[in-house]
Amino acid sequence: MENISTTTLSLILVALIVLSGFFSSSETGMMSLNRYRLKNLAKKGNKGALLTQKLLARPDRLIGLILIGNNFVNILAASIATVICVRIWGDLGIAIATLGLTIVILIFAEVTPKTLAALHPEKIAYPASFILTPLYKVCFIFVWGLNAVTNGLLKLVGVNVEHGQNDNLNSDELKIIVSDAGALIPKRHQNMLLSVLDLEKVTVEDIMIPRNEVTGVDLELPIDEVISQMRNAVHTRLPVYRDEIDNVEGFLHSRQIIKLLAYDDEDLTKELILEAITPVYFIPEGTPLNTQLLNFQRKKLRIGLVVDEYGDILGLATLEDILEEIVGEFTTDFADTSKDIQKEKDGSIIIDGSATIRDINRSLDWTLPTDGPKTLNGLILEYIEAIPQAGTGMRLSGYPMEILQVKSNMIKSVRVWPELHADQTLDIA
Structure with a gap:
């Protein structure tokens, strides 16, 4: 240099x-x-x-x-x-x-x-x-x-x-990526993607219709009452059973109901109804929704009955129920259209005790715990650890509630004041 x-x-x-x-x-x-x-x-x-x-x-x-x-x-x-x-x-x-x-x-x-x-x-x-x-x-x-x-x-x-290099992501990491996408992915699409990723954490019991709310055709009734049940059906598929839902024979599609009702009343028999039904598909309790969605797709089915380990029927689950977990309710405003959730003029909300926690959270954007009982009745009973009387007040997950009606050891209706929500867990008054 x-x-x-x-x-x-x-x-x-x-x-x-x-x-x-x-x-x-x-x-x-x-x-x-x-x-x-x-x-x-x-x-x-x-x-x-x-x-x-x-x-x-x-x-x-x-x-x-x-x-x-x-x-x-x-x-x-x-x-x-x-x-x-x-x-x-x-x-x-x-x-x-x-x-x-x-x-x-x-x-x-x-x-x-x-x-x-x-x-x-x-x-x-x-x-x-x-x-x-x-x-x-x-x-x-x-x-x-x-x-x-x-x-x-x-x-x-x-x-x-x-x-040492591993670019694979688990579901929780994928959720963070979707949530952080911001304006790159519309909010509604983000919610749908997150719902798909959450399907594995939700079981059929979370979205099923409880057995006490399942409507169908009871073949033990006189034929004229059976015909009345079919004429008043509001669902596409009805379970056909004898005396109680545990003795189910099959499912009756609305297309078959139309064909059966074309008969004269005196010509329509229970045997014809049994010939028109399709076999029952049973779903084991605890089945994750992502698994059940694939099962429905593989078997070309849309409906099934959820059973426990003893074979007792717990409720009814449909493909539409699973799809609603992904895309949301098919109604424009579930809180306004659901028979289980009614808004009052004073700002309070009356909720049926049989309403599921997931429906309540999704409809009202609440955060009631979903890792325990599936219905509002079950959630209140778990916390109180007793059958309450009408008029009992409490604060559940921060929401002030009043039990309006109790019947047959079940809470039938509850009034909630959401505007008084506080960030608390439970304070029974």
Whole structure:
């Protein structure tokens, strides 16, 4: 360096600092990339994304390449800075070069470029891949040697760099990605995606119609009453049973009901009804909704009866009930149309005791606990641990409630004042 002028050395020093900033920003940019956006761009044929994806396939080699380049230019820059400062200040120049170059590298080659790369990783990483790719090929032998030593040291402590990269996401991580999508995904679509991911946590008991609310055709009744039940049916499919739902014979579709009602009343027999029914499909209790949705699809069915471990029927579940867990209620305002939830003029809400907790939460945007009883009646009884009397007041999950009617050891109706909601769990008055 004795024959090189100070001006030339200064220009070389500036170039080395720029190179150091390039390596620093490349490292941060590469490591800060959204891997799923990178995969998407690579599938679309983006050249920068394709090169970057290849480099990131072995992050140990990429880091080795960047550090080799960064350390080389930093050491060379330190040597040149020392020569320049010694020429100007003599022996004092060594200390000045050390302090001055440390500050310059921190500001212009570390903090500033790394911050920029962290904020805009794609703008840094993709262009850098066009330089790092050929540089990797030139320096392959040095990178390979460095990685051989470092990977050997890591294996001594039980770390295998070959299997360290894992881009798989679990359902909770997917939920965070969907929730953080913001305006990129409409709010309604976000809710639907989150509902799909939650299906595995919800069982058929959470969405079924309880057995005491199941309506059907009782063949033990006189034929004229059976005909009346079919004429007054409001559902597409009706269970046909004898005396009680546990003695179910099958399901009767509305299309078959129309054909049967075309007969004269005196010609319609119970035998004809039995010939028109379809077999019963039973669903074991505890079946997750995602599993049951696939079962319905596989068996080409839309309805089934939920049974417990003893074979007793607990309720009825339909494909529509599962779909409503994903897309929401098919009515415009469930709270206004549901017979179980009625808004009063004074601001209070009267809720049927048999209303399910999930329907209440979804309809009124509440947060009643869903990990225990399935209905409001069951939730209140669990907390009180006794059969209450009409007029009993309480605060359940922060909502002031008054029990209006109790019949047959069941809470039939409850009045709630949502505007007085407080952030409490339970305070029985």
